[in-house]
Amino acid sequence: MLCPYCEQDDDKVIDSRASDAGRSIRRRRECQQCDRRYTTFERVEKTSRLMVVKRDGTRTPFDPEKVLKGLQSACGKRPIPEEQKVSLIREVEEELMQLFEREVHSKEIGIRVARQLKSIDPIVYIRYASEYFNFQDLDALSKEVSDLQGEAPIFSTQSDLFNK
Ligand SMILES: [Zn+2]
Known part of the structure; x- marks a missing residue:
């Protein structure tokens, strides 16, 4: 100084x-x-303000409130305590801050929320996934979530059903 x-x-x-x-x-x-x-x-400044790259390529500042609202609407009346939702979002936010410096694709956020939901409430998980991602992408999502978890996909593909 x-x-x-x-x-x-x-x-x-x-x-x-x-x-x-x-x-x-x-x-x-x-x-x-x-x-x-x-x-x-x-x-004291937040060192890097994480920007979210949306599907259409536009960018918007990361807003945990927005992610929480998406989660809440997927939860509907399912008995998940508000506290648990908030701490889920906080965990996702912390992970994102560690992994991404400046930009993160909205898909990366959705995948992480979905992954956490999978162990909390499978119904909310599917609701969230189908709302957050295109239904055509569900197979891809399922695979990505599974890859993150190192597990077999929980959704079976249409072709699998027909082949059986
Ligand atoms: Zn002096």
């Missing part, structure tokens, strides 16, 4: 604490040149 008194860039932080409910950091600094003290406030 440039010292506001002598404009030298040579300071020592002597104290730092969170302020504004953790949204900023207040630092007490001491200039090593003129020994004067001053205070700085630094805003």
